[in-house]
Each structure stands twice: as structure tokens, then as C-alpha cells.
Amino acid sequence: MPDATAVAPAWGRGLYLITPDDADTARLIRRVEATIGAATLLQYRNKAADAARKREQLALLRPLCAARGVPLIVNDDVALAAEFGADGVHLGEHDGDPREARERLGTDAIVGVSCYDDLARAGVAAKAGTSYIAFGAFFPSATKPNARRATLDLLRDSGAFGLPRVAIGGITPDNAPALIDAGADLIAVVGGVFDAPDPVAAAAAYRRCFD
Numbered sequence: 406m407p408d409a410t411a412v413a414p415a416w417g418r419g420l421y422l423i424t425p426d427d428a429d430t431a432r433l434i435r436r437v438e439a440t441i442g443a444a445t446l447l448q449y450r451n452k453a454a455d456a457a458r459k460r461e462q463l464a465l466l467r468p469l470c471a472a473r474g475v476p477l478i479v480n481d482d483v484a485l486a487a488e489f490g491a492d493g494v495h496l497g498e499h500d501g502d503p504r505e506a507r508e509r510l511g512t513d514a515i516v517g518v519s520c521y522d523d524l525a526r527a528g529v530a531a532k533a534g535t536s537y538i539a540f541g542a543f544f545p546s547a548t549k550p551n552a553r554r555a556t557l558d559l560l561r562d563s564g565a566f567g568l569p570r571v572a573i574g575g576i577t578p579d580n581a582p583a584l585i586d587a588g589a590d591l592i593a594v595v596g597g598v599f600d601a602p603d604p605v606a607a608a609a610a611y612r613r614c615f616d
Contacts, residue, residue, distance in 0.1 A: 419445035421593040426453040443608035450480035531566040542574020578610040
């Protein structure tokens with residue numbers, strides 16, 4: 406097993422902002438522009454969009470992220486990440502091999518893997534050269550109401566792999582500190598920011614959890 410002391414990545418710790426399923430491209434860009442200042446990473450995820458809409462949205466998100474110095478990660482789709490020169494890709498359990506993703510995107514690419522509630526899967530991901538491992542849902546989530554549930558012990562135990570850890574699922578600024586104390590380097594959020602009455606204030610509140 407790798408040494409438990411992780412080398413801090415260049416992109417650091419903090420809020421991992423994930424885009425909502427928004428069919429209105431202009432509105433999505435406005436929402437991201439308003440909140441990206443608090444983000445460490447931005448993941449483009451739009452399960453409701455067709456291929457043309459995804460390309461339309463990524464074509465605008467890519468320069469926005471570059472201008473703000475926030476790495477852009479594409480959810481599930483290595484080919485789309487490569488097409489737009491994204492900084493990385495996030496892979497679920499049916500989205501391909503992290504090794505193949507890195508070969509396609511380059512040695513400096515951020516390749517993240519969802520490990521859900523599975524420590525063994527995290528170990529396999531670590532051996533495959535993954536950049537970070539993600540666990541959750543930790544709390545009930547409106548985005549994925551039927552998601553498997555992860556525990557704080559799982560988050561702590563996964564520190565043995567020496568990789569940055571992402572926590573996701575129903576996380577609020579109130580419950581995030583417990584996850585950070587257990588070892589989460591990044592808190593991934595969709596609705597907690599974009600469905601909030603004041604998304605800018607919500608994003609800032611998540612960011613402050615790391616202060």
C-alpha cells in the first residue's frame with residue numbers, strides 16, 4: 406500500500422464545484438461565473454444534455470476556467486475531455502480505466518475516480534495512478550437520492566492510500582467540518598451551491614470550512 410503521506414496537488418484543497426443539469430447555456434455560464442471564485446476545481450456534469458449541448462457549454466466553460474485559474478474536470482467522458490483540452494476527467498464505476506484516461510489526456514491530467522462506499526475500489530484506483538478518490542454519499546442527496554452511503558471511518562481509512570480524498574453527497578457548510586476532520590481534502594457540491602437562495606454566499610461558506 407502507498408505511503409500514507411500524500412503529496413499536496415497543485416490544485417490544493419477546498420470546494421469542488423459541480424455544475425447542475427441546466428439546459429440554458431447562458432444561464433449556466435452566469436451561474437458558474439458568479440460562484441467559481443470560491444472553487445478549487447470545477448466539474449462539468451450535465452446528465453440531461455445531449456452531445457451538442459454539452460459541447461456548446463464546454464466551449465464556454467473552458468476559457469472561463471482558464472481565465473480564473475480553476476482546473477476543469479469533465480464528468481464520465483474521456484473523449485469529450487480530450488476534445489476540449491480539459492484539465493481532467495472524473496470516472497464512475499462504468500466509465501473506463503483510469504490508466505487509459507491518463508494515456509489519452511496526458512501525464513499531468515487530473516483523473517478522479519468515484520469509490521462510493523468501497524475501500525477496495527479505492528485501492529485499485531490508487532494502484533492505477535488516480536489523482537484523487539471520491540467517496541459518498543455521506544448524507545441524503547437530492548442529486549442522487551439512491552446513492553450508496555459512505556461513512557467517516559471509510560474516509561479516515563482511505564488516507565492509507567496517500568491520495569487526495571473527495572467527499573460528496575448532501576454536504577452542507579454545517580456538516581462539512583466533520584468530513585474535513587476525517588480527511589476530506591475536497592468537498593464536492595452541486596445543489597448546496599446552485600440551489601441555494603444565494604449561491605455566491607453558499608459557495609463562500611463552503612470555502613470557509615477549510616480556513
